[in-house]
Amino acid sequence: MNLIRIAVAAATLLASGAAFAVGPEPKTPEEAAGKQVFTHCAACHSLDSSKNAFGPSLYNVVGRKAGSVPRFEYSDAIKASGITWTEDNLRKWIADNEKLVPGTRMRHIAITDKAEQDYLIAFLKSLKQ
Numbered sequence: 001m002n003l004i005r006i007a008v009a010a011a012t013l014l015a016s017g018a019a020f021a022v023g024p025e026p027k028t029p030e031e032a033a034g035k036q037v038f039t040h041c042a043a044c045h046s047l048d049s050s051k052n053a054f055g056p057s058l059y060n061v062v063g064r065k066a067g068s069v070p071r072f073e074y075s076d077a078i079k080a081s082g083i084t085w086t087e088d089n090l091r092k093w094i095a096d097n098e099k100l101v102p103g104t105r106m107r108h109i110a111i112t113d114k115a116e117q118d119y120l121i122a123f124l125k126s127l128k129q
């Protein structure tokens with residue numbers, strides 16, 4: 001009986017996990033390429049609209065004030081950064097987040113390829129509610 005319950009719970013988790021990774025359907029080749037680059041981010045950032053995971057939701061992130069998602073425990077560093085997530089700042093963040101905001105809790109990311117950055121930003125722009 002317990003085993004069955006565990007199996008059902010695992011299946012449910014898997015099913016919700018699949019929905020998790022889906023996100024919006026890419027509308028342009030750039031967004032589709034960006035969704036591929038997002039595999040570097042998906043372990044911590046949910047594609048399930050406003051859900052926070054290990055990292056905050058990235059829906060509506062473009063143009064948003066850093067550290068402003070409700071119910072997410074940000075580091076003091078990001079809360080005090082005074083940054084707005086313009087395309088330019090997002091580019092700096094994904095190239096070297098610790099350089100842009102020393103003391104951030106996000107693991108170091110180094111996407112320095114300009115095309116990959118463009119694609120990723122195109123995809124992030126498509127995350128809207």
Ligand code: HEC
Nearest residue numbers: 040041044054055056066067068074075078104105106107
């Ligand atoms: C290992 C987990 C992890 C990975 C991988 C990761 N992030 Fe993060 N991300 C976080 C955490 C945790 C925070 C909160 C940082 C803080 O509070 O200092 C964060 C914060 C952010 C923020 C700031 C959001 C806000 O509301 O101010 C952006 C933008 C972001 N991440 C984008 C990305 C992108 C794009 C990628 C992939 C290239 C990525 N992250 C990969 C964990 C991660």
